[in-house]
Amino acid sequence: xxxxRCALVWARLPPGRxxxxxxxxxxxxxxxxxxxxxxxxxxxxxxxxSSSASGGSKAPNTSLFVPxxxxxxxxxxxxxxxxxxxxxxxxxxxxxxxxxxxxRKEIQKxxxxxxxxxxxxxxxxxxxxxxxxxxxxxxxxxxxxxxxxCFSAGKSHVDDLFPFFLRHAKQIxxxxxxxxxxxxxxxxRIPPNWYPEARALQRKIIFHSGPTNSGKTYxxxxxxxxxxxxxxxxxxxxxxxEIFEKSNAAGVPCDLVTGEERVTxxxxxxxxxxxxxxxxxxxxxxxxxxxxxxxxxxxxxxxRGWAWTRALLGLCAEEIHLxxxxxxxxxxxxxxxxxGEDVEVRTYKRLTPIFVLDHALESLDNLRPGDCIVCFSKxxxxxxxxxxxxxxxxxxxxxxxxxxxxxxAQARKFNDPGDPCKILVATDAVGMGLNLSIRRIIFYSLxxxxxxxxxxxxxxxITTSQALQIAGRAGRFSSKFKEGEVTTxxxxxxxxxxxxxxxxxxxxxxxxxxxxxxxxxxxxxxxPDTTLSNLIDIFVDFSQVDGQYFVCxxxxxxxxxxxxxxxxxxxxxxxxxxTAPINKKQxxxxxxxxxxxxxxxxxxxxxxxxLRRYIKWPLLPPKNIKDLMDLEAVHDVLDLYLWLSYRFIxxxxxxxxxxxxxxxxxxxxxxxxxxxxxxxxxxxxxxLLNLQNSSAESQSRLSGTVKSQTRRNHGTKALxxxxxxxxxxxxxxxxxxxxxxxxxxxxxxxxxQLEKExxxxxxxxGKGRTESGTSSKGTRRKKKEPDSD
Numbered sequence: 001x002x003x004x005r006c007a008l009v010w011a012r013l014p015p016g017r018x019x020x021x022x023x024x025x026x027x028x029x030x031x032x033x034x035x036x037x038x039x040x041x042x043x044x045x046x047x048x049x050s051s052s053a054s055g056g057s058k059a060p061n062t063s064l065f066v067p068x069x070x071x072x073x074x075x076x077x078x079x080x081x082x083x084x085x086x087x088x089x090x091x092x093x094x095x096x097x098x099x100x101x102x103x104r105k106e107i108q109k110x111x112x113x114x115x116x117x118x119x120x121x122x123x124x125x126x127x128x129x130x131x132x133x134x135x136x137x138x139x140x141x142x143x144x145x146x147x148x149x150c151f152s153a154g155k156s157h158v159d160d161l162f163p164f165f166l167r168h169a170k171q172i173x174x175x176x177x178x179x180x181x182x183x184x185x186x187x188x189r190i191p192p193n194w195y196p197e198a199r200a201l202q203r204k205i206i207f208h209s210g211p212t213n214s215g216k217t218y219x220x221x222x223x224x225x226x227x228x229x230x231x232x233x234x235x236x237x238x239x240x241x242e243i244f245e246k247s248n249a250a251g252v253p254c255d256l257v258t259g260e261e262r263v264t265x266x267x268x269x270x271x272x273x274x275x276x277x278x279x280x281x282x283x284x285x286x287x288x289x290x291x292x293x294x295x296x297x298x299x300x301x302x303x304r305g306w307a308w309t310r311a312l313l314g315l316c317a318e319e320i321h322l323x324x325x326x327x328x329x330x331x332x333x334x335x336x337x338x339x340g341e342d343v344e345v346r347t348y349k350r351l352t353p354i355f356v357l358d359h360a361l362e363s364l365d366n367l368r369p370g371d372c373i374v375c376f377s378k379x380x381x382x383x384x385x386x387x388x389x390x391x392x393x394x395x396x397x398x399x400x401x402x403x404x405x406x407x408x409a410q411a412r413k414f415n416d417p418g419d420p421c422k423i424l425v426a427t428d429a430v431g432m433g434l435n436l437s438i439r440r441i442i443f444y445s446l447x448x449x450x451x452x453x454x455x456x457x458x459x460x461x462i463t464t465s466q467a468l469q470i471a472g473r474a475g476r477f478s479s480k481f482k483e484g485e486v487t488t489x490x491x492x493x494x495x496x497x498x499x500x501x502x503x504x505x506x507x508x509x510x511x512x513x514x515x516x517x518x519x520x521x522x523x524x525x526x527x528p529d530t531t532l533s534n535l536i537d538i539f540v541d542f543s544q545v546d547g548q549y550f551v552c553x554x555x556x557x558x559x560x561x562x563x564x565x566x567x568x569x570x571x572x573x574x575x576x577x578x579t580a581p582i583n584k585k586q587x588x589x590x591x592x593x594x595x596x597x598x599x600x601x602x603x604x605x606x607x608x609x610x611l612r613r614y615i616k617w618p619l620l621p622p623k624n625i626k627d628l629m630d631l632e633a634v635h636d637v638l639d640l641y642l643w644l645s646y647r648f649i650x651x652x653x654x655x656x657x658x659x660x661x662x663x664x665x666x667x668x669x670x671x672x673x674x675x676x677x678x679x680x681x682x683x684x685x686x687x688l689l690n691l692q693n694s695s696a697e698s699q700s701r702l703s704g705t706v707k708s709q710t711r712r713n714h715g716t717k718a719l720x721x722x723x724x725x726x727x728x729x730x731x732x733x734x735x736x737x738x739x740x741x742x743x744x745x746x747x748x749x750x751x752x753q754l755e756k757e758x759x760x761x762x763x764x765x766g767k768g769r770t771e772s773g774t775s776s777k778g779t780r781r782k783k784k785e786p787d788s789d
Contacts, residue, residue, distance in 0.1 A: 060115075060179070064537045067123050067172040068529050072134035080136070082143025089143065091133060093150045098129050101158040101165070110162060115176050116169055124169035131168060175538065178526040185522045186543040188513050188551070192339045195314035197285055203341050204319045207296075209326045210348030212472025219346070220292045220321035225252050227290035227319075229273040233282045233311050234294045235304075237261075238404050238433035243276040257281045259581065260642035261659075280307045284314030291317035295432065296324035296332065297465070297508060302553045305512020309549070312511075313339065325465065327505040334548055335511060351477040354484035356498055360491040361442050364388060369422035370439030370481055373489070374470055376427060376448040376462075382625065382680045384425050384444060389677035394419075397676050398426040398434070401583065403635045405666040406673055411436055413674075417480075428462075431469040437479035441471050444489045446496055461496065464503045471501065512552040515539050517575045524571050532574055533561040559584050564597040573600070576647050580640055588633040592640060600651050608654035611641060612661070619665065622672040625683040631669050638662040 083089070101107060102125050111121045132138065138146070142164045148156035170177045192199065208216035224230040225247060232243045237258045247254035248265060256263040257277040265272055279293065293315075299308035312320070312335065322332060326347070333343045361367070364387050375381050381399055388395045396414040398407050407429070414424045415437045428448070430436060448462050462470075475484025486501075488494045515536070523535050530538070536558055540551050560578040569577065577597050582589050595614070599606050615634050622628040638658055645652035672679060 060175075060538075061541045062115075062117050062120050064534065064541055065120060065173050065175055066530070066534055067127060068174070070127060070131055070168065070171050072131050073137055073139075075136045080138075080143075082138055082140045082147070085140065086144060086147040087151070089138075089146055090150065094132060094146055095129075097146065097149050097158055097161075098125075098132060101125075101161050102129075104158065107159065107162060107165075111166075111169075114166060114169075115179065116173075120169070120173060124165070124172060127172050128165050128168045174527055174529070179542075181526055182523060182538070182542050183544065185519055186515070186539050188515075188543050188545045188549065190546075191309065191513060191549065192313050192335075195284055197316050198314050199339065201316060201318070203315075203317060205322065205332070205336055205341055205343045206319065207322045207324075207329055207332060207343055207345045208348065209324070209329060209345055211325075211350050212469060213352060213476045214348035214350050215477070216346075216348045217292075217294060217323045219348075220294075220323050221246070223319065223321055224274070224290050224292050225250055227274075227288075229288045230290040230292070231274070231282055231286075231288050231315070231317065232276040232292045232294070233279040233315075234276070235279060235298055236433040237278060238407065239294060240276045240278050241404070242433075242435075247274055247276065260639050260646075262646065279311055280304070282311050282315065284310065284316065286316065288315070288317040289319065291315045291320045292323065293320065294323045296322040297328045298324075299328060299331070299511045300508045301512060303556065304552070305550075306514035306552045307512075309511040309513060325505060327465070328508045331508045331511060331548065338548075350472075352475045352482050352484065354471065354475055354486065356471075356501060357440075357485055357487040358494075360488045360494045362489070362491060364391060367391075367393065367423055368440065370437065371422075371442060372424040372426060372430065372436070372438045372440070372473070373442045373444050374426060374428060374430065375444045378427075380444055381425055381427065382676075382683075385677055386680045386684070388423055388425070389680075393423055394421040395423040395425050395677075396421050397673055398424065398429055400427055400429045401632050401636075402429075402673065403632070403662075403666045403669055405663070406670045407434060409670045410673060415479075428466065428470055430473055431466070435476070435478060436473060437481060438474045438476070438484070439481040440485040440487065441474045442487055442489055443467075443470075443493065443497060446488065446493050446500070461500065464500050464505050467497065467500045468505070510548055510550045513545060513549050514552050514554075515543075517572060520575060521571055531561070531565055532571070532578065533558040533565065536561065556582075556584060560593060563590060563594055567594070567597045567601050569597060569601055573648075577644075580643055582640060583633075583636055586633045586636060588630070589636045589640065592637045596640070596644060596652075600648065603651075605651050605653055606641065608657040608661075611638075611654070611658060617661065619668060621668055622679060623682060624686065625676075625679050628669070628672045628676070628679055631665065631672065635662065635665050635669060638665065 080088070108118070108121060111124075116124060132142075132146075137143075142161075145156060145160050145164070149158060149160065175182065206220075208220050210216040221232070221243065224232055224243075232240070232247075234240045234243065237260075240256060240258055244254050244256040244263070252274055253265050253272040254274040254276055255265060255272045257275055258281060259278060264270070282291075291311075293308065293311050296308060296312070299305050299312065301308075312322070312332070322328075329343075329345055336343050364384070367373075367388070373384055375384060378399060381397060385395050385397055396410040398410050402410075410424075411434050413419050413421050415435075424430070424436065424438065430438075446461050446467075447459050448466070449457060449459050471484070471486040473484075474486060475481045486497070488497050520532070520535055520539065523539055524530070524532075527535060527538070536554050540554065543551050545551060557578045560580065560582065561574070564574065564577055567574075577593065577600075580593065582593055584590055592614075596606060599610075615637060619631060619634065620627075622631055638661065641652055641658050642655055642662070645655040645658070649655075
């Protein structure tokens with residue numbers, strides 16, 4: 001017979017046969033179920049137990065703590081033991097007691113000592129009250145306390161509820177129970193210790209400092225080529241490809257490693273002694289004689305800076321050559337001081353002169369061969385290209401979202417003396433990674449859109465560092481123009497450009513860091529029911545860094561985490577999917593990440609034939625700008641496939657076939673860009689040229705909906721557990737889906753599939769599953785009306 005049943009039998013005995021007062025039963029109950037949660041008594045007695053509950057570290061941002069749901073207790077198979085030991089509770093009286101408990105200043109103060117600020121205290125109380133009022137039967141201990149408060153005047157006090165309230169609060173806010181452990185896990189204060197192999201070496205650090213076109217990278221690469229083994233770490237795939245080709249052309253076998261590509265040159269597939277890679281892909285365990293880290297000033301980059309920090313602290317090389325701006329010298333010296341390594345600085349001057357003109361261009365009629373017009377928006381690129389074409393001139397076009405092959409093809413076209421194309425129209429993508437024969441840089445505008453730390457779009461003048469990087473492309477040493485010129489399109493911008501270029505570049509103050517998969521896994525161990533996006537928020541909030549470091553912006557990671565939250569994946573796999581580099585402004589790329597994750601979760605390999613059907617291959621040449629943008633998005637999707645294929649080779653098995661397909665697509669895009677002015681003309685005729693802006697605005701609204709929705713749903717096991725997802729019923733954006741469908745950013749089938757998945761996860765969550773599935777063969781839902789979005 002179970003102990004609760006024994007207690008029930010005992011309670012029904014006649015008074016003369018009971019072995020002792022009810023306190024004896026309470027004592028026995030404690031022996032069976034464990035002690036009550038805390039000292040039952042007045043507030044001062046409980047307060048003594050607080051000691052240092054909140055710890056001495058900085059107070060956490062409690063707005064990140066999202067309450068979990070604790071379901072009320074149903075009818076017990078053993079009956080309501082508490083009621084049989086005492087008497088049934090009067091719910092009206094209980095509600096009065098709970099309200100009195102909530103209003104007690106002493107209780108609020110004591111809660112604060114345990115980490116429950118006013119916000120958490122209110123949320124915890126609401127949950128606690130709902131639990132008490134909606135449960136059919138309560139645990140014996142709390143039933144007895146409530147009974148004593150209700151019916152034993154003076155013997156018990158509302159303060160006696162605090163231990164039970166605190167227990168409940170820790171159930172809905174598990175972070176309260178493990179704050180100290182989380183602080184230890186997120187302690188990022190001594191990054192050099194993360195790389196024991198590098199610390200075992202006494203590395204020689206050489207900093208090659210100078211402006212663009214000063215020969216600093218050339219000298220570093222010469223050391224790399226003459227070494228027995230080496231690694232080049234660059235910021236772009238184009239730069240890694242360039243060093244890969246130069247090295248092999250010089251008779252130094254060199255492999256290529258980027259996020260999407262692995263090329264080995266040895267016939268037997270053995271790794272070469274030299275490797276050119278993107279900085280994120282460098283190995284911190286392989287020994288090298290020489291390492292080159294290019295553009296070291298990007299260690300301050302808000303999103304990618306962690307990769308340069310990792311390379312600088314972790315590369316196992318006898319010599320490390322850093323190339324970059326002088327603004328990074330002090331920080332690098334300080335960081336190397338903490339590792340016990342000295343820094344030798346070699347300073348270089350620009351090889352060819354560059355002049356800021358005293359007059360602006362003012363009109364495109366004044367263009368000359370070798371001119372490059374730098375714009376900071378695609379619409380300006382289209383507009384300028386069209387105006388140049390009207391004047392009977394040819395122009396090459398380069399912007400960030402073009403495939404690398406297309407950028408190189410446009411660069412060759414512009415550089416070719418025999419080609420009639422003598423003008424280049426480009427974004428700041430020309431500032432790095434391309435060898436261009438430019439005589440004069442013309443800034444079409446000095447205002448550049450950017451995203452601030454809060455994720456808000458801002459338009460501000462370009463920085464001195466950006467202006468110098470772009471202006472430095474004029475008159476390069478290896479080009480036919482032995483001096484460079486810089487000016488602006490508009491007269492009123494010229495004085496501002498001179499002011500920007502004459503400002504000293506601000507010294508870099510801190511290097512970026514990024515939580516590892518292992519750290520996030522340890523966080524998830526303590527907070528198993530928290531979403532990955534919320535785990536990241538809490539990690540960043542709890543993290544402790546030295547003044548020389550900062551935690552990189554993880555908005556893109558969180559965007560992906562929120563996008564695939566409802567897909568049932570292991571934490572490690574989910575983490576990898578979220579680190580995949582995607583352009584979140586491209587809806588088709590975002591939906592592809594979702595589709596790839598869905599296929600993976602079903603254990604269905606993404607074969608070449610499946611991918612061809614998914615992207616609707618073969619694709620036609622673009623007829624207008626929108627078609628060209630769609631092809632660029634498809635190219636990004638193939639990049640995503642290739643990136644994932646090197647992490648999950650069994651599930652993405654056809655990388656070589658996809659790479660061949662991507663080359664064909666690159667050719668189609670090249671033809672489209674070659675005829676871009678024709679596409680612009682057609683787009684103008686059909687009023688399609690403003691699609692870029694409307695697409696970006698729609699995507700921004702979609703992103704905002706996702707963020708606001710998931711903020712309400714953090715801490716649940718699926719996005720739709722309490723409220724609809726951004727494209728599901730009740731999202732509150734009535735016209736969003738219809739707008740996206742009309743603009744071609746979302747198909748009706750995609751919308752229907754998302755709605756089906758949302759309804760499926762709603763159904764499964766209702767059954768109490770810990771992970772919401774993305775599909776269920778037994779679940780069939782009719783498509784919702786358009787207003788359910």
